[in-house]
Amino acid sequence: MTDDSLTQLPKKRFKIINLIWLIVLIAGLFISINVTNTHISVLLENFSQFSDIFVQMANPDWSYFPTVIPLLLETIKMAVLGTIIGSALAFVYSLLIARNIIKNKLVTGVLRFIMNIIRTIPDLLLGAIFVAIVGIGPVAGILALSVFTFGVVVKLFYEAIETIDPGPIEAMTAVGANKLQIICFAILPQVMTYFISYSLYAFEINVRASTVLGYIGAGGIGLYLQQTLQVFDYAKTGTIILVIIVVVVLIDYISSKSREALMK
Amino acid sequence: MTDSAIEPMIELRNVKKVYDKKVVGLKKVNLTINKGEFVVVVGLSGAGKSTLLRSINRLIDVTEGDILIDGKSITKARGKKLRLLRRNIGMIFQNFNLVKRSSVLRNVLAGRVAYYPTWKTIFNLFTKEDKERAYEALKQVDLADKVYARADELSGGQQQRVAIARVLMQNPKVILADEPTASLDPQTSLKVMEDLKMLNEKHGMTVIANLHSVELARKFGQRVIGIRAGEIIYDGKMSATPESVFTKIYNGGEDND
Amino acid sequence: MDTTMKELPSKPINKKARLIHWLIALVTVAIVVWSCTGINFGGIKATAGQIAGAIFSGIFHPDWSYVYNGSGEDLISQLWQTLCIAFLGTFISAIISLPFAFGAAHTKHKKWYTSRIGKIVLAIIRSFPEIVLALMFIKAVGPGSAAGVLALGFHSVGMLAKLFSEAIENLEDGPNDAIRAVGGSKIHVIMFSILPNLMPALISNTLYRFDVSVRSASILGLVGAGGIGYPLIIALQYRQWNRVGVILLGIIAMVVVIDWISGMIRKKLV
Numbered sequence: 001m002t003d004d005s006l007t008q009l010p011k012k013r014f015k016i017i018n019l020i021w022l023i024v025l026i027a028g029l030f031i032s033i034n035v036t037n038t039h040i041s042v043l044l045e046n047f048s049q050f051s052d053i054f055v056q057m058a059n060p061d062w063s064y065f066p067t068v069i070p071l072l073l074e075t076i077k078m079a080v081l082g083t084i085i086g087s088a089l090a091f092v093y094s095l096l097i098a099r100n101i102i103k104n105k106l107v108t109g110v111l112r113f114i115m116n117i118i119r120t121i122p123d124l125l126l127g128a129i130f131v132a133i134v135g136i137g138p139v140a141g142i143l144a145l146s147v148f149t150f151g152v153v154v155k156l157f158y159e160a161i162e163t164i165d166p167g168p169i170e171a172m173t174a175v176g177a178n179k180l181q182i183i184c185f186a187i188l189p190q191v192m193t194y195f196i197s198y199s200l201y202a203f204e205i206n207v208r209a210s211t212v213l214g215y216i217g218a219g220g221i222g223l224y225l226q227q228t229l230q231v232f233d234y235a236k237t238g239t240i241i242l243v244i245i246v247v248v249v250l251i252d253y254i255s256s257k258s259r260e261a262l263m264k
Numbered sequence: 265m266t267d268s269a270i271e272p273m274i275e276l277r278n279v280k281k282v283y284d285k286k287v288v289g290l291k292k293v294n295l296t297i298n299k300g301e302f303v304v305v306v307g308l309s310g311a312g313k314s315t316l317l318r319s320i321n322r323l324i325d326v327t328e329g330d331i332l333i334d335g336k337s338i339t340k341a342r343g344k345k346l347r348l349l350r351r352n353i354g355m356i357f358q359n360f361n362l363v364k365r366s367s368v369l370r371n372v373l374a375g376r377v378a379y380y381p382t383w384k385t386i387f388n389l390f391t392k393e394d395k396e397r398a399y400e401a402l403k404q405v406d407l408a409d410k411v412y413a414r415a416d417e418l419s420g421g422q423q424q425r426v427a428i429a430r431v432l433m434q435n436p437k438v439i440l441a442d443e444p445t446a447s448l449d450p451q452t453s454l455k456v457m458e459d460l461k462m463l464n465e466k467h468g469m470t471v472i473a474n475l476h477s478v479e480l481a482r483k484f485g486q487r488v489i490g491i492r493a494g495e496i497i498y499d500g501k502m503s504a505t506p507e508s509v510f511t512k513i514y515n516g517g518e519d520n521d
Numbered sequence: 522m523d524t525t526m527k528e529l530p531s532k533p534i535n536k537k538a539r540l541i542h543w544l545i546a547l548v549t550v551a552i553v554v555w556s557c558t559g560i561n562f563g564g565i566k567a568t569a570g571q572i573a574g575a576i577f578s579g580i581f582h583p584d585w586s587y588v589y590n591g592s593g594e595d596l597i598s599q600l601w602q603t604l605c606i607a608f609l610g611t612f613i614s615a616i617i618s619l620p621f622a623f624g625a626a627h628t629k630h631k632k633w634y635t636s637r638i639g640k641i642v643l644a645i646i647r648s649f650p651e652i653v654l655a656l657m658f659i660k661a662v663g664p665g666s667a668a669g670v671l672a673l674g675f676h677s678v679g680m681l682a683k684l685f686s687e688a689i690e691n692l693e694d695g696p697n698d699a700i701r702a703v704g705g706s707k708i709h710v711i712m713f714s715i716l717p718n719l720m721p722a723l724i725s726n727t728l729y730r731f732d733v734s735v736r737s738a739s740i741l742g743l744v745g746a747g748g749i750g751y752p753l754i755i756a757l758q759y760r761q762w763n764r765v766g767v768i769l770l771g772i773i774a775m776v777v778v779i780d781w782i783s784g785m786i787r788k789k790l791v
Binding site for chain 3: 395396398399411412
């Protein structure tokens with residue numbers, strides 16, 4: 001090794017790309033602030049109004065509590081049914097687009113494309129559309145949640161199917177099994193726990209969404225949100241929000257713990 | 265050693281396999297294997313041993329040529345015919361390929377699915393006889409006590425023997441073994457090879473095994489086939505094959521055979 | 522084969538596991554059956570099929586004139602607004618989330634209850650319906666995109682801080698110890714070890730959240746907090762199916778493009 005005297009620290013290669021990203025970020029901030037008219041001054045001026053409402057909500061109207069229970073139950077029912085229908089459809093559909101089951105790239109390509117399109121519509125927008133189609137009520141909500149669940153579960157599930165150990169599939173093919181038997185013996189045992197886990201995850205999201213679907217008329221407790229806000233009865237709104245928070249946190253907790261136990 | 269009746273069981277005629285229009289897996293292979301033979305295939309990794317074996321039961325489709333199993337073309341078979349032909353070919357793999365989360369019993373029973381209508385297998389309606397048969401198969405490989413254990417609770421050697429039991433369930437005419445001992449220790453490897461020998465001698469099944477261990481090949485094979493770069497460069501009775509042949513097969517390079 | 526078939530021993534039953542499985546199955550079935558009760562399935566409008574068909578055809582014959590007409594109310598402008606709301610909201614959220622994330626992360630040096638409380642606080646923030654937050658901000662700053670930005674910014678903290686805290690928990694202790702070993706203070710540890718190691722995860726999670734925010738921003742428009750949700754619901758109410766169609770196409774296009782770009786960037790990061 002040559003014994004050069006300590007040379008200068010070589011200049012760090014200046015990465016243009018990082019500078020570009022920084023500029024994009026700052027430009028983006030300026031543009032979006034202008035487009036959305038979000039000026040801090042506005043917020044600070046009206047902050048008292050905001051906190052006013054918040055304080056009123058923080059004093060919930062407890063007598064309102066019994067009134068909200070029936071719709072709360074309806075909310076949960078919507079979430080359950082939406083999850084079940086969506087997951088069931090997703091189960092079958094995922095098997096059709098997994099490339100280790102269906103070799104025809106055209107078929108899987110087209111079906112994946114359709115799935116990706118369905119996935120892009122957010123849950124509440126689906127709710128608005130279904131309200132327009134089937135009218136006001138929980139059916140719209142259930143349909144919206146089913147479609148949304150479908151999108152969420154299919155993506156997760158087909159990716160899980162594609163990453164399984166291909167060995168058992170080979171073995172079953174060698175034995176002379178047909179596609180259904182291969183799915184039953186080699187694939188499902190490996191992925192069933194994932195499917196249930198993803199369905200529970202979808203259920204979590206659905207409960208969250210269904211609490212608000214009522215706001216646009218798709219059933220559930222959101223209806224009362226709309227009503228109480230309209231008449232500025234923030235105390236009652238506070239009750240509803242409290243109930244929502246408790247239910248969502250509870251169900252999240254149960255669902256996460258179940259999924260953990262499942263994956264062990 | 266059985267003096268096999270000269271009845272062809274597997275015939276490869278002008279078989280060629282090209283991957284992705286570029287890589288040649290098998291160049292013009294002509295091969296006949298007779299009923300009851302115990303053939304070992306040797307060669308370097310990537311020489312084409314696996315391709316050869318997997319074309320026999322069409323886990324790999326060949327680009328050209330015809331392959332006959334007991335007189336029937338498997339290359340031309342489709343759908344149900346193909347599955348019926350595969351029913352008669354048992355295969356064991358280097359990685360055992362058991363369904364890890366399923367029980368040993370279910371893994372063994374899976375060997376019989378091609379004998380059932382689909383709906384019965386989906387609802388797990390295997391006959392009592394078949395369950396007994398599975399148990400018997402496990403006894404033949406000394407694993408009867410593990411019948412209800414989950415497959416991933418077993419050691420590598422045990423899993424491979426479960427795979428052999430699965431092959432037994434098929435009651436096949438041919439057994440293909442793709443590097444069956446590559447993941448096992450020497451002692452277990454011997455046991456597995458002895459099980460294959462038992463199947464060949466006691467049940468008359470034709471065995472073709474890819475082996476990377478020359479020792480095992482010499483010990484168990486009756487006939488040895490050497491493959492290099494997708495071609496068969498040696499084919500002869502094991503008893504008549506000197507050590508130098510193996511050296512040549514594994515050395516590749518400038519030697520012309 | 523051998524004809525002396527011995528009896529297959531019967532399957533050993535794990536009583537406890539069986540009981541648990543049956544219980545879970547029973548409870549699940551009960552919940553599903555209960556869910557079907559009390560819902561008025563017959564309340565579907567007679568015109569449902571017709572409207573569904575109309576929307577469908579609206580997608581295939583979109584109102585192209587709405588795409589861009591310079592009025593600021595057209596599809597492109599609204600989509601751009603939606604994107605800006607998502608961008609700004611996510612940015613604000615990322616800044617606010619960091620301290621929360623440090624509070625909620627469970628590391629060796631903390632008491633057991635600090636991170637527990639932090640996580641619960643985040644769970645509560647996450648459960649607070651975004652729509653309600655948007656409505657509250659509308660009361661404060663008036664209807665329009667600003668309310669959407671603020672609602673998004675605050676609500677996203679729930680998810681983003683959780684993702685950040687998980688990233689923090691996944692950090693290795695080694696580099697932190699190294700800084701401490703040479704005499705660095707807590708601030709030094711954060712600046713020289715934690716933040717640099719955290720950067721890829723921070724950026725990746727923020728991008729992921731941006732993805733989600735774009736969808737959220739479209740929703741917030743439904744209640745008037747700016748973005749494409751508002752024109753959609755107006756078009757639905759006025760039965761302008763062609764416009765509904767073009768808006769849906771616009772949303773799909775926007776989400777697909779953003780997903781794709783975001784995915785690409787995140788791949789480069791890993």
